[in-house]
Amino acid sequence: MGVFWSGVFPAISILLKSMGLFTSVFLRFACAAVVLLVLLYIRDRRLPRLSPRELVLVVGLGLLGITLYNTMFTAGLALVEASRAALIVPTNPAFTALFAALLLKERLGRTRAFGIALCVLGALWVLARGDPRSFTEMQFGVGELILVGCIFIWSAYTLLGRVALSTLSPLALTAYVMVAGSLPLAVPASVEGASLAAVTWESWAAFAYLVLFGTVIPFLWFYEGVKALGAARASQFINLVPPLAVIESVLLLGEPFSPGLLAVGTGLVVAGLYLTNKPRRS
Numbered sequence: 001m002g003v004f005w006s007g008v009f010p011a012i013s014i015l016l017k018s019m020g021l022f023t024s025v026f027l028r029f030a031c032a033a034v035v036l037l038v039l040l041y042i043r044d045r046r047l048p049r050l051s052p053r054e055l056v057l058v059v060g061l062g063l064l065g066i067t068l069y070n071t072m073f074t075a076g077l078a079l080v081e082a083s084r085a086a087l088i089v090p091t092n093p094a095f096t097a098l099f100a101a102l103l104l105k106e107r108l109g110r111t112r113a114f115g116i117a118l119c120v121l122g123a124l125w126v127l128a129r130g131d132p133r134s135f136t137e138m139q140f141g142v143g144e145l146i147l148v149g150c151i152f153i154w155s156a157y158t159l160l161g162r163v164a165l166s167t168l169s170p171l172a173l174t175a176y177v178m179v180a181g182s183l184p185l186a187v188p189a190s191v192e193g194a195s196l197a198a199v200t201w202e203s204w205a206a207f208a209y210l211v212l213f214g215t216v217i218p219f220l221w222f223y224e225g226v227k228a229l230g231a232a233r234a235s236q237f238i239n240l241v242p243p244l245a246v247i248e249s250v251l252l253l254g255e256p257f258s259p260g261l262l263a264v265g266t267g268l269v270v271a272g273l274y275l276t277n278k279p280r281r282s
Contacts, residue, residue, distance in 0.1 A: 006244035008214040009082040010252045014206040016078050020194030025070050026185035028207065029178050032215040036175035048172050057164040058176045065157035066181020073150050079143025083255045086245030087126040087265045088147045089154075094119035094276045096155040103159060115275025122268030123148075174220045242269045 015024050041047055050058060077085055094116040101108040164173050199207075243266050249255045 004213045005218050006086065006241045006248060007209060009077065009086045009245045010248050011206040011209050011214060012074055012077045013082045013249075013253055015203045015210065016074070018198055018200045018203045019196075019207070020189070020192040021074055021078060022071070022185060022188040022192045023194045023196075024207070025074050026182055026189035028210050028215060029066050029070065029182035029185070031211045032219070033175060033178035033182055035211070035216050036171065036178060036220070040171050040175045043171065048168070050176065051167070054164065054168060057160065058168075058173070059180045061157060061160055061164060061173075061177045062180025062182075063184070064153055064160065066178060067184045069150055069153045069157060070181075071185070072146050072153070076143045076147040076150065079141060080147060081249065081255050082253060083246045083249035084126050084265075085143075085147055086249065087242050087269050088123050088144070089150055091119040091123045091269055091272070092151045092154040092158075094272055095151050096158045097276050099155050099159060112276050115272045118268050118272030119276065120272075122265050122272060123151075125268060126265040170220060178215075178219070242266050242273075 012024075037047065073089065076089075080088075097108065097112055098116055161173065161177075168176075246266055
């Protein structure tokens with residue numbers, strides 16, 4: 001699971017080299033929605049009807065997790081190196097654990113609180129490019145700020161998804177959320193007017209990876225985890241994402257590896273994620 005999601009960072013960077021931002025996000029989730037709807041129909045022999053409450057939740061989740069989050073996430077990757085983004089965005093389980101404790105009254109505990117602190121410290125280290133003076137001088141780029149915003153949006157998406165899972169199966173919820181989230185993206189994608197004829201085979205390969213291994217499988221398994229483990233521990237697999245994504249970005253994209261920045265940031269984030277998602281002793 002961690003391998004699948006870690007590959008999203010370099011894959012999006014490759015895709016954006018020849019495909020428009022809104023076009024890439026719309027096609028990615030529209031295609032994933034079709035695949036999930038087919039799987040849902042094959043499994044249940046029908047498409048479940050939504051109650052008014054479920055419809056509101058699905059639309060809200062679609063706008064949060066697909067339309068808003070993934071547009072911002074993709075825009076952030078267009079401005080920030082994939083290896084650095086991979087150390088900022090995956091801290092969202094730590095923030096989700098914090099918000100779950102505050103809003104859903106899930107127990108936090110000292111260990112998980114310390115893990116959250118390490119994740120925050122690691123993300124701040126990467127944001128500052130290993131230079132604490134960046135905070136005093138407020139030297140942050142637009143891309144970094146966009147990715148920080150993604151953290152809070154994903155936390156809201158996770159917590160709201162837990163509410164929706166009380167009546168919908170993970171497969172049905174994931175399929176309908178992707179439909180609801182991809183539809184609004186059709187408008188900016190059409191205005192963008194990017195020509196698909198100019199898309200390279202490398203970008204199409206990255207797109208295929210994103211649809212199957214970066215969207216269908218991880219989003220479905222993610223909600224399976226939310227339903228089984230709770231909002232705070234559902235993202236335990238993300239422990240592997242930062243180091244794997246850094247390695248993949250260096251190897252596939254030729255991004256520079258700065259030990260002082262990436263190694264320290266990776267260590268802090270991975271240690272924080274481990275403590276945040278560590279099972280509590282009974």
